[in-house]
Amino acid sequence: MDSNVAGSQAIPGQSPADCDRAAATYQQDEPCATASAAEATHAVSALYAEHALGLTRLAFLVLGDRFAAEDVVQEAFWGLYRAWDRLPSHDNVLGYVRVSVLNGCRSVIRRARRAPRPLAMPHAASAEADALSGEEHRAAVAAMRRLPARQREALALRYFADMSEQETAQAMGVSRGTVKSTTARALAALDRMLREEQ
Amino acid sequence: MLEDRLRTELRAESQLITGETIPALSLPGPDGHRAAAKGRRVPRLVRRAAVPPDWPGWLAPAAAAAAVVGVVIGSLAISGLILRPARTGPANSPGVFAKVPRYFVAIPEVSGRAVVGATATGAVRGTIAPPTPYTVFTWVAAAGDGRTFVLGASPRLHRGDAIDKPRPVKLFRLVLGRSGHPGRLVPLSMPPETGVTGVAVSPDGSKLAVSFLPAHGQTGSRVQVFSLATGARREWVWPGRGTLGSVAMLVASGGLQWEADNRTLMFEVTTRTSAGWPARLYLLDTAASGGSLLASSTRIPVPGTELGWLHTNAKHRITGMPLITGDGTKLVAPFYHQEAPPRVFGFTITEFSVRTGKPVRVLYQRRTATEAASTAVYWVNTHGTAVIAVRGPVFGVQTPTTFTPLPPATQRLFTGPIRGSLHRLPDW
Numbered sequence: 173m174d175s176n177v178a179g180s181q182a183i184p185g186q187s188p189a190d191c192d193r194a195a196a197t198y199q200q201d202e203p204c205a206t207a208s209a210a211e212a213t214h215a216v217s218a219l220y221a222e223h224a225l226g227l228t229r230l231a232f233l234v235l236g237d238r239f240a241a242e243d244v245v246q247e248a249f250w251g252l253y254r255a256w257d258r259l260p261s262h263d264n265v266l267g268y269v270r271v272s273v274l275n276g277c278r279s280v281i282r283r284a285r286r287a288p289r290p291l292a293m294p295h296a297a298s299a300e301a302d303a304l305s306g307e308e309h310r311a312a313v314a315a316m317r318r319l320p321a322r323q324r325e326a327l328a329l330r331y332f333a334d335m336s337e338q339e340t341a342q343a344m345g346v347s348r349g350t351v352k353s354t355t356a357r358a359l360a361a362l363d364r365m366l367r368e369e370q
Numbered sequence: 371m372l373e374d375r376l377r378t379e380l381r382a383e384s385q386l387i388t389g390e391t392i393p394a395l396s397l398p399g400p401d402g403h404r405a406a407a408k409g410r411r412v413p414r415l416v417r418r419a420a421v422p423p424d425w426p427g428w429l430a431p432a433a434a435a436a437a438v439v440g441v442v443i444g445s446l447a448i449s450g451l452i453l454r455p456a457r458t459g460p461a462n463s464p465g466v467f468a469k470v471p472r473y474f475v476a477i478p479e480v481s482g483r484a485v486v487g488a489t490a491t492g493a494v495r496g497t498i499a500p501p502t503p504y505t506v507f508t509w510v511a512a513a514g515d516g517r518t519f520v521l522g523a524s525p526r527l528h529r530g531d532a533i534d535k536p537r538p539v540k541l542f543r544l545v546l547g548r549s550g551h552p553g554r555l556v557p558l559s560m561p562p563e564t565g566v567t568g569v570a571v572s573p574d575g576s577k578l579a580v581s582f583l584p585a586h587g588q589t590g591s592r593v594q595v596f597s598l599a600t601g602a603r604r605e606w607v608w609p610g611r612g613t614l615g616s617v618a619m620l621v622a623s624g625g626l627q628w629e630a631d632n633r634t635l636m637f638e639v640t641t642r643t644s645a646g647w648p649a650r651l652y653l654l655d656t657a658a659s660g661g662s663l664l665a666s667s668t669r670i671p672v673p674g675t676e677l678g679w680l681h682t683n684a685k686h687r688i689t690g691m692p693l694i695t696g697d698g699t700k701l702v703a704p705f706y707h708q709e710a711p712p713r714v715f716g717f718t719i720t721e722f723s724v725r726t727g728k729p730v731r732v733l734y735q736r737r738t739a740t741e742a743a744s745t746a747v748y749w750v751n752t753h754g755t756a757v758i759a760v761r762g763p764v765f766g767v768q769t770p771t772t773f774t775p776l777p778p779a780t781q782r783l784f785t786g787p788i789r790g791s792l793h794r795l796p797d798w
Contacts, residue, residue: 220395228392229384238386242393249395310379312372331373332380363372 212256233328234277244276281321315365323358466774469756471516473550476794477507492779495550510797514573519544538562559601567615570626581614606663612639630696649678671727696752704745749798
């Protein structure tokens with residue numbers, strides 16, 4: 173497990189809609205703790221320092237774009253800061269942020285579908301990342317990027333973040349059964365693609 | 371087992387993101403507004419080249435603006451000049467393709483071989499590997515003869531290197547045979563350089579212009595023009611702050627472009643101000659002796675409100691680096707305009723007068739409720755009657771009356787398996 177991604181540490185964030193979805197997805201059952209802006213800044217900054225890398229890696233695996241991933245994570249933490257006083261509990265804010273990050277990834281993917289402008293704006297530094305990954309051809313990762321977003325999310329959470337089916341279900345806001353079926357379909361599709369490439 | 375393999379590959383892939391490259395967190399300031407985060411990154415559209423560590427923040431607005439893509443319709447100010455949308459179709463395609471270079475060189479976004487292809491058919495004429503010890507092509511620039519190209523190559527990044535670590539660029543000349551088959555990559559005499567921000571070959575293939583970031587410890591960005599025959603070099607230095615090269619849009623030349631006279635070089639200077647990142651276009655007379663880049667140049671009067679990225683023009687501006695026609699009379703640029711509410715995106719390919727800086731003709735326009743029709747320009751002929759442009763996801767040849775998509779076989783050489791990605795960067 174990537175210690176920067178999984179776990180149950182405290183603290184919350186993202187665009188208002190994504191934050192609301194995150195709050196709705198991640199059920200908190202602890203009493204509310206009020207924090208001042210200074211406390212929120214300190215707590216969010218500390219959480220960011222500890223988990224930004226892992227969450228950015230998670231978003232990168234889902235999106236395939238390092239800068240979009242960084243933006244999503246930044247937005248998630250910013251949203252956490254804004255929502256800090258409204259959170260019913262600060263016991264598992266990492267889970268909250270993770271949900272925000274996944275929601276942010278979905279937003280990025282939706283926007284990309286609406287505005288496919290591939291040729292006008294390729295990501296230069298993504299190319300650098302591609303260059304690095306190209307040096308050690310990772311066929312399974314390349315194939316994973318051709319899967320639907322939900323399947324990529326499931327695989328990243330299960331096999332990168334090493335989350336259980338239940339944890340993955342909570343992060344994705346779906347049932348455990350959906351996680352099982354989504355993961356199974358994704359693995360089957362991956363297997364098929366890898367066989368075809370051989 | 372597939373799960374284990376996936377786990378291993380995901381772990382390895384994730385290592386491309388390192389702690390050193392994670393931007394600082396941006397939290398709201400005391401006034402409730404979001405603070406600017408030092409080192410904050412946004413999707414960047416700049417050419418992949420040696421980039422100093424402090425560029426990301428510098429690039430943020432430009433990239434964000436380019437992310438908005440295109441700014442259109444020279445707005446309503448030019449509405450009277452707008453022509454009817456050009457016809458799209460394959461009619462007389464061979465004739466259209468005769469107006470553009472027969473061959474292109476496309477460098478891969480990943481390490482690997484560059485591809486030489488035929489524009490009209492997509493036939494691959496050959497591939498070229500980066501010469502050892504270089505592993506990735508970082509630049510490609512075409513001369514105007516359709517045969518001569520200059521490619522830049524760099525060594526690979528090592529594990530743990532910041533993704534933006536400046537890397538040396540070694541330049542090579544490539545000459546295609548009569549049928550487009552690539553010859554040998556010949557190293558140019560210049561030593562590998564770090565901090566390259568633009569590369570352009572003169573139309574006759576005799577001179578090479580390269581722009582650089584300021585030398586270490588200095589402030590002036592530089593342009594050097596080399597004779598490819600003798601290696602003789604002249605240098606001009608921009609007085610004061612400002613970066614040469616396009617930072618708002620990926621273009622093969624990085625923003626440097628020659629006119630057909632093989633003497634006049636267009637370049638763009640971007641500066642950082644409290645209003646944003648305004649850019650200005652200049653024409654350098656390379657016959658002048660080296661020295662001050664400003665003193666040897668004349669400005670193209672395109673309004674600063676339409677170039678670069680300003681806080682006031684995010685919804686209305688030229689996006690990317692305009693192309694200059696070979697005769698030096700016109701600029702061809704992608705333009706973007708957003709109206710709200712209701713939100714309408716307008717995308718055009720617009721001609722501007724070099725003399726006045728004003729829009730004179732719209733080659734293409736589309737108003738849409740989505741951003742899917744964004745535009746970009748890659749090549750223009752001497753008089754601006756043919757442009758290799760991108761409309762939405764489609765490469766094609768734009769004339770004042772028609773748009774002819776390049777064949778699917780050609781487009782497949784540029785685009786990657788993931789929609790929205792450019793697989794190879796072409797230059798003609």
